[in-house]
Amino acid sequence: MTETVIDQLLARAAAAEEAHKWIEAVALYEVALVRSPDHVPAMLGAAAAARANGDHARAVVFLTRADRTAPGRADISSALGEALTATSRLPEAAVAFERARAAKPLDAGLAARLGAARLAAGDAAGAVSAFEAALRLDPAEPRALGGLGSALAAAGRPLAAIEAFRRVGEPRPRADRAAALLALGDMAGGFADLDALAGRPVWATRLQAWDGFPLDRPLLVWAGSDPLDLAAFAPALPLARSLVADLVLVVPKPFVRLASALAGVSRVVADNGDIGEVIDEAGAAASLVGLPHRLGLTAGSFASTGPLLAVEPMLADRWSARLDLGRGRPAVGLVWGSGIGLADFTPLAGIGDLRFIALERLPSAMLARSSSPSGWEVAGASVRIEHPGPDFEAGIDARVDCASLISRLDAVIAIEGMPLRLAGLLGRPGVALLPAVANWIWRIEGSKTPVYPSLSLLRQVPEGALAALLPEAIQRVRGMVRG
CATH class of the missing domain: 1.25.40.10 (Tetratricopeptide repeat domain)
Known part of the structure; x- marks a missing residue:
């Protein structure tokens, strides 16, 4: 052509x-x-x-x-x-x-x-x-x-x-x-920017924006779809509750049950449900991420003074019995991923004074039958990592199983994520394995954060591997469970 x-x-x-x-x-x-x-x-x-x-x-x-x-x-x-x-x-x-x-x-x-x-x-x-x-x-x-x-x-x-x-x-x-x-x-x-960025649901336009002053009617607080924000801003809820007649938290349906156990919350409703009656009773509305700005919180006041989350005793008893917790060796919850894989746990294989238990729901291909109390462990791991079983976190209510199990563990070692923050909300001892650039709640330096004071922080060094923090994490956990 x-x-x-x-x-x-x-x-x-x-x-x-x-x-x-x-x-x-x-x-x-x-x-x-x-x-x-x-x-x-x-x-x-x-x-x-x-x-x-x-x-x-x-x-x-x-x-x-x-x-x-x-x-x-x-x-x-x-x-x-x-x-x-x-x-x-x-x-x-x-x-x-x-x-x-x-x-x-x-x-x-x-x-x-x-x-x-x-x-x-x-x-x-x-x-x-x-x-x-x-x-x-x-x-x-x-x-x-x-x-x-x-x-x-x-x-x-x-x-x-x-x-x-x-x-x-x-x-x-x-x-x-x-x-x-x-x-x-x-x-x-920072809180002013977050408050301004928070999307306002259509229903919230029917209510005046809360100005942080005392309110003799219920306050409606809406949370976004990210559960990490729910955990990060939980310390502001009791402070807001002290200024209003009632505090009603609006969350995505899977988190209603978990959010109902947060300190400072009078009632929780699903964001996809009929909240017309609640709106009629309320006097004002605010976003969860906007609460610290409305309250004028500072670095010193935005801190946890005690556990911010409770668990259901019967559910905690269920997982404790399933894993035979509270007897024998201390049990340590593990969460990996994002820089730490199963192969990185090889140095833990010779540790005999601690039990390790996975805190995430895993696909069936990653589970294997074992002689552990629950009958399950993580397949292919070089160290025995027990697992609660295929029905762990299988319900429609997100993270209630994880929170209940953490409440009965002796400590946790976890990367950044919801299980780590649940341990902080519960006031349980643990070690946070943080990347070199971490979320603001972990600050830019130091081994503690006022948001979750029960946790000890380990930070990845530049050009270093996150898995390199594991030996020090084990030493800190030993000090926690022996103390």
Whole structure:
């Protein structure tokens, strides 16, 4: 087929694009590629039409082909990075943007796009480097100005992050800025941002926003869908309850039973239920994450003075009997993942003075029959890790089994997550295995947090493995159970 015919096909494809006939355009470009397999403009045209049609995965195929056919072209690598980002292939997107920047090292926009890709892929330090490079090339590069603060916050550099946010002069509340402020101890600023960011349910618009002053009618407090927030902001509930006639907590249905056992809560209702009667009785409403701001809490006052969660005695007795707890060796709950795998527990194999019990519901393929009291253990582990059984956490009420079991354990060793926070709410001893950049409730340094004072904190060192903290965690747990 002659070049003239190829040009005609490309012209027809362009006309189809003009008419928003994306599928027809892709088909015409493909016909051209059958006849001229190395025709890069046809590949780029097909990719653009596919992306316009929402088919980003197909665009990746065309752009990958173009990138291999004409390596070293920044426009192709950049377009591939955008398409990979749209398909959530974030590490690959960052690599594509790195190739684009290598081809055009003086392009500030490409450096900024690389920073955004690295940040989305979880490489916060790499994102900081790319954003800073972009700003050296162009101090006004908008994407770099907007992203540097977020990257610095994610990299565990909250002070530098706040300075970056201030330089931009962004007046809107931001979740990453809130996290940085809280990590630095600026509770007023951080809680104000979180309060402003909290979404307001339609039903809450019927009530006035609570101003933190005494209220002689019930206060409705709504929680979001993240149970970690429910655990993190629980210390504010008793303080709010002391100022109002009643405190009604509105939560997603799976957490009604657990939330009903939180201190300071008079009543709990599901957010998908009929709460019209409750609204009629209430005098004001507030978000759970907004309570600390409404109450004017500071680093000193946002602290737990005792257990904030109770468990159902019969349920606790059930799991205690199932695992034969309270007799013999101390029982330690384990939670792994996100940096710690089963293979990392090999050093624990020679420990005979402690029992280890998994605190997560696991798929049947990960469970094996055993001679342990419950009859179950985690399959494939180098150390015996007992498991409560397939019916653990199997009900519709989330985390009530886990909380009940933790209440009868001697201690826990856990990565960041709901079981760890449940141990903190219950006031149970334990060791938190924290990544180098942790959530604000764990602060940026120190071995204790006022939010969960019963927990001892171990922090991952830069470039170190989270699993390397396990030997020290075992030593701290031994001190807890012997004390």
